[in-house]
Amino acid sequence: MVEQQRAAVADSGTRTRTRRAIVDAAVALLARDSGASLADVAAAAGVGRTTVHRYFPERSDLLAAIGADVLEKVEAATAAARLDQGPAPEALERLCQEYFELGAGLTLMFDSPQLMTWSGWDEETPADRALSRLVERGRAEGTLDAELTPEWVQSVLWSLLYSAWELSRRREASKHTALTLCLRTLGKALAP
Amino acid sequence: MVEQQRAAVADSGTRTRTRRAIVDAAVALLARDSGASLADVAAAAGVGRTTVHRYFPERSDLLAAIGADVLEKVEAATAAARLDQGPAPEALERLCQEYFELGAGLTLMFDSPQLMTWSGWDEETPADRALSRLVERGRAEGTLDAELTPEWVQSVLWSLLYSAWELSRRREASKHTALTLCLRTLGKALAP
DNA sequence: CCTGAGTGGAACAGTCGTGTTCCACTCAGG
DNA sequence: CCTGAGTGGAACACGACTGTTCCACTCAGG
Known part of the structure; x- marks a missing residue:
């Protein structure tokens, strides 16, 4: 039963x-x-x-399911990037490549935070914390610009990923080209 | 009469x-x-x-008025930045400072392009063209990274501005701090 | 074969935003 | 003072989306 x-x-x-x-x-x-x-x-x-x-x-049930689904994929992508291994810039690059695969979920995360108002989004997901730790490590090691705060680095990471995804979605560049532009830009921006 | x-x-x-x-x-x-x-x-x-x-x-009338209003402010800000004067990186910095003052209009421009479907938004406003010309000039002069396309530079500019504005709106940084982070990040990202 | 899980469609009531009309109120300028 | 431009509120019809119920259909597995 x-x-x-x-x-x-x-x-x-x-x-x-x-x-x-x-x-x-x-x-x-x-x-x-x-x-x-x-x-x-x-x-x-x-x-x-x-x-x-x-x-x-109810509509909210679907929204919650979407939130849970995207969150799960973000966590999986974060884990796959093995943020605690190797130089911080290279770890960030791996994270970008993983996150880029999120596709449309990327857009939802970025410009519909209001939509992502389900249980586990209190501005402090495990993925957020892992990324913060990575940035702190990079600043300590001197491989990331110490002038930039972890929150700002996080914002930049997401917004550049979003821009790259939109670029390829609008057919203005191939997915590969868009990701390359994103990685090059991010790498230079965060270098010490 | x-x-x-x-x-x-x-x-x-x-x-x-x-x-x-x-x-x-x-x-x-x-x-x-x-x-x-x-x-x-x-x-x-x-x-x-x-x-x-x-x-x-009608609702669409209000939306059109908003579009016209924001467009007007964008054009004014672009003109005030005098993009054809001085080194390209400095001109871009002036443009950022002007655009940052657009405030909430920035958000509308960035994540509601669908909302901006009024008359004069055919992906080719005078401001867009002026910015494209500036980027081309910078690439030719060797003061901007030639690997980055004008469209991508434009995307990066807007998304970083949006991120900076959101950062200050969420009280995670003062307007001045947010703009400083934005300018530093953009400057490094676009340098050759 | 035949049974039930899974599904699609029609129909309904309820809610919310939109667009319109009408009337009473305020208040600055002549 | 008084007149009219500007306004706010109430009320209404309409359409779109939501959430629910009910019934007929399909189709894979026992």
Whole structure:
């Protein structure tokens, strides 16, 4: 019976796939139009509006799921960048490459912080702290400009990533070119 | 009679003051919440909702007025920076200082380009062209990194300005400190 | 085959923002 | 003082989005 209940909440197979389709479509859509309706999300996901409400009773439930999803990916990307290994500038470069893969999630994180008002966004996620630690290490080692505060470095990192992503989204540069520009700019800006 | 008609469209004195109050309040409000209602704008401006509709019959009329207003300020700021005088890096610094004064208009320009869909925003304003010319000049003179394209430099300029403005808006730094961080970062990033 | 999980669509009520109309109020200038 | 420009508020119709219910359909697995 307990398994029945659990199944009703998060079954495997079809349910998982449908849920993913909705969340992914919502991320891509809301990144372009933060005012998109649930009907738009449903259409983008290729499902009926009813189905969306079946998985996420209220709009806020969908938003929370998106927040959790993006947060999870950010944490995974941060872990993959192994920030505590090697010179700080190179670690930052790895982090940029990982974050760049977040794609539309990048846009949501950057210009919809109001949208990201779910549980675990108190300006202090593990990823934030890991990045802060890295910047502090770089300043101490003399491999990062000590004039720049960790908060500012973080802002610059996100805004340059956002700019690069938008550049490639608007077809003004390939993803590779955009990332290269971003890395070169960031590297020079943060060098001592 | 002609004067009567003109007066009905854009009288001087009280009407001009009320109009300014509405536009300014709308810029400040929409920068924080792009989904703010006209009732919110009216409240923020300290006028009745009816009055807003008297000056801007439809929502799109208000948005167009905001677009025109911001555009005008951007052009004025660009002119004040005298981009064709002195070394390119210094001209860019002057431009940053001017643009930083745009305040909330900065936010609207940056993350609400969809909102800026009025007449004169065809990705090619005079200010855009003046900035492009400046960057080209700097590249030719060897005072700006030739690896960075004018479009990218423009993106970086706006995103760093936006970051700096947000930093000061969130009280994480004074306006002066934020601008200093921005200028230092931009200067290093764009140096050859 | 047949059963139930998963789904889509139609229909409905409720809410909110928009745009409009109308009327009473204020107050500065003649 | 008094007149009219400027205003605010109430009320209304309308449309869009939301959240809910109900029913018919599909289709994979036992």
